[in-house]
Amino acid sequence: MARTNLVPDVIDPIAGKITPTVQTVDQANGNMFDANDRVILRVANTNAATRTVTITPGVRPNGFTTTPLTFVVPVTTGVAYIGPFPVSVFGQASGTDAGKVYVNIDASAGVTFELIRIP
16 A cells, blocks of 8 residues: 655745644554755654654665664653654655655554754
């Protein structure tokens, strides 16, 4: 099945603030978003169990691969800020998801994603 795309909220450059949109966490299929060195993924966890977020870097055209990155989000009030995500490291190299960052999570109960882009 297709991954669920996350769309970033852009910080207002004049006001310097943002009202982020809480987005759907798709544990079954995973999430993705456009790789960008000005994007930060905010992961919040209200569940009584920790959650593990895995970012899977793309395979580079020269055949080099990078080990997936994992982040543990603490219980009940845990928040993790993950990023930035330059295309040269995190973007998928080819196919319909070229340039996308892949995000997976071990369980979605109590978890929300917010994607924030700095202008």
